[in-house]
Amino acid sequence: MSWDDLSKDELLSRFLQMEERIDELEETIAQKDERIEEQNELIEEQQERIEELETRLRKYENPHTPPSKRRSGTDGSPTSQDDEDDDVRTDGGTPGRKDGHDPEWRSPPDPDEEVDVTCDCCPECGDHFDESVGVSPRLVEEIPDPQTPEITRYNRHYYQCDSCGTETVAA
Structure with missing residues (x-):
């Protein structure tokens, strides 16, 4: 059936249906725009939080941080083979007590x-x-x-x- 075959009332009815559908679609678009705006605000807040946490994390990932303050995990392990600060000793020695050396213990103090x-x-x-x-x-x-x-x-x-x-x- 073509538009020419429709009566004036049928054309008017279809036109009103199309206007209603357009209104519905415009309302849906407005709702989606509002939701997108809310999500963009949330993403912005999360991005700020991520930057804040990364700044705090950097504080614990420098070579001068004691092991007790470092975060756990294999990627930040102080004994990792990939450590950039593992310098070769220039004095020819190795760190720690030498083999065969007896341990030294502090005697326990007398309690007060x-x-x-x-x-x-x-x-x-x-x-x-x-x-x-x-x-x-x-x-x-x-x-x-x-x-x-x-x-x-x-x-x-x-x-x-x-x-x-x-x-x-x-x-």
């Missing part, structure tokens, strides 16, 4: 204070301990500036639960 740390019951089942089955000493050296260190020895008793067999060290 001794504290017994005990535990009354099993943390697993709640059963009460009868007595300690041993002591696990731990020396803590607190060094306030500029005084001499204050050394405390905590005798942390450890227990074995008669009910469930759990071994517990008092905290």
Whole structure:
């Protein structure tokens, strides 16, 4: 059927349908434009966040950062074979203790204070301990500036639960 075969009312009806469809499509386009604008704003915010994080990350990826502050992972590993700062030693030596050299250990200092740390019951089942089955000493050296260190020895008793067999060290 061609446009010539349609009556005036049919043509008017089709024209109105087309106008409605055009209005619907224009509304859809406006909604999509609004969504695109929101997404562009989000992308811009994310880009700023990425730049901020990369700046913070660079702070931890320089050769002077101690290993405890470096991020984990194989690409940033301090022992990686691809490290650019692995310079060959010019004095002919190798770092570290030589083979056959006995280790040197610092003798433990005498404590200024001794504290017994005990535990009354099993943390697993709640059963009460009868007595300690041993002591696990731990020396803590607190060094306030500029005084001499204050050394405390905590005798942390450890227990074995008669009910469930759990071994517990008092905290």
